[in-house]
Amino acid sequence: MRAHLGDRLVVDSPATGITGRDGEIVGLRHEDGTPPYDVRWSDTDEVTLVFPGPDAHVRHTEHGAAGGFSPPGAAGTAAARPAGAPHPADIGRRLAAERRRRGLGRDETARRARISSAYLAYLEEQPADPSAATLLALAAALGTTATALRGADVELPPGQGQALPHPQLRDLAPQECRRLLSTHGVGRVAVSAPDGHPAVVPVNYDVVDGDIVFRTAPDSVAAAAVGTEVAFEVDHVDEVMSEGWSVLAVGPAGVVTEPEAVRGLARRARSTPWAGGGRDMWVSIRPTRLTGRRITSADRQPRRPE
Numbered sequence: 552m553r554a555h556l557g558d559r560l561v562v563d564s565p566a567t568g569i570t571g572r573d574g575e576i577v578g579l580r581h582e583d584g585t586p587p588y589d590v591r592w593s594d595t596d597e598v599t600l601v602f603p604g605p606d607a608h609v610r611h612t613e614h615g616a617a618g619g620f621s622p623p624g625a626a627g628t629a630a631a632r633p634a635g636a637p638h639p640a641d642i643g644r645r646l647a648a649e650r651r652r653r654g655l656g657r658d659e660t661a662r663r664a665r666i667s668s669a670y671l672a673y674l675e676e677q678p679a680d681p682s683a684a685t686l687l688a689l690a691a692a693l694g695t696t697a698t699a700l701r702g703a704d705v706e707l708p709p710g711q712g713q714a715l716p717h718p719q720l721r722d723l724a725p726q727e728c729r730r731l732l733s734t735h736g737v738g739r740v741a742v743s744a745p746d747g748h749p750a751v752v753p754v755n756y757d758v759v760d761g762d763i764v765f766r767t768a769p770d771s772v773a774a775a776a777v778g779t780e781v782a783f784e785v786d787h788v789d790e791v792m793s794e795g796w797s798v799l800a801v802g803p804a805g806v807v808t809e810p811e812a813v814r815g816l817a818r819r820a821r822s823t824p825w826a827g828g829g830r831d832m833w834v835s836i837r838p839t840r841l842t843g844r845r846i847t848s849a850d851r852q853p854r855r856p857e
Contacts, residue, residue, distance in 0.1 A: 552586060552607075553584035554576050554588060554611075555611065556578070556680055557576065558611050559609070560574055560590050560601060560603060560609060560610075561573045561607065573592075573610075574591050575593070578598075587603075589601075591667075596665065596666045596667045597669065642686075643678070645699070645700050645701075645702060646689060649699075650693060657675075664692040665688060666688065666689075674689075683697070709788040713793060717849040717850050718847075719849035720846050722843070722844055723798070723845055728842065731785070731787075732758060732763075733758065734821065736785060737754070737756070738784060738785040739751050739784045741782040741784070742772065742773065752773045754766075754824070755823070756783075757816070757821055762837050763835070764807070764834065767824075767832050776834055780804070781802070781803075781836060782801050784797060784800075785798050796845040797844055801838065805834070806832060813833055
């Protein structure tokens with residue numbers, strides 16, 4: 552007996568031969584697809600370790616052109632997946648990230664999606680490819696889309712959904728702008744490039760003592776911010792709700808040269824620059840003006856204090 556992730560394990564009744572129980576194989580213990588298997592049973596949504604008996608058989612789903620078995624190790628290779636297809640582990644990472652962003656625990660998320668907490672933990676921690684129904688249920692529980700959880704929209708710019716029927720655009724107070732700016736993330740700095748043309752560059756940033764700081768290379772476009780007044784912008788788009796916000800900080804930018812300050816920034820940095828390479832020059836922007844705007848539905852009533 553050999554199986555692939557996503558196949559179904561079917562257990563027949565010894566007396567009648569009629570299917571008594573079935574479930575999705577969500578975990579393999581051996582690379583060649585031999586038992587035992589982690590099975591998510593369709594009647595309970597629970598995941599258990601199963602050593603199939605003589606009354607069990609595997610119902611194969613389509614896997615590649617020949618529908619044959621390919622070991623888990625091959626799932627991450629370019630030859631085993633169509634160009635641009637998400638890696639199975641990416642779904643779990645996106646699930647966990649979206650769940651934390653929504654402030655939800657695993658138990659609550661699993662309850663909303665009507666699956667077991669154990670299976671959700673498996674999806675987040677192991678390279679797995681859940682069924683379409685499970686992915687849709689998780690997307691609904693997290694207020695997102697199955698497309699987003701699969702990462703199939705990573706090549707598209709945000710905001711491709713329809714506008715709200717009755718949108719409302721409102722200005723944000725400076726305190727709310729600072730909260731949305733948060734402690735770190737990815738933002739865009741607008742500069743006049745060395746060739747004289749305007750440029751907008753995405754950077755990984757931190758907020759330290761009210762200043763926006765980021766690392767770059769001395770010969771980069773972002774380094775042109777030093778010694779000038781620049782604009783720095785962050786935003787978020789909620790594709791499902793067709794809502795979003797943006798915050799704009801304007802102020803002078805300078806290079807951080809004091810050795811102890813540089814060491815302190817390096818210690819407190821929450822992430823290294825995603826672009827990689829040698830980026831040891833710290834640039835600091837001190838906001839003198841902080842503004843923002845948010846788009847919501849005009850039909851949404853503000854929550855009244857109880």
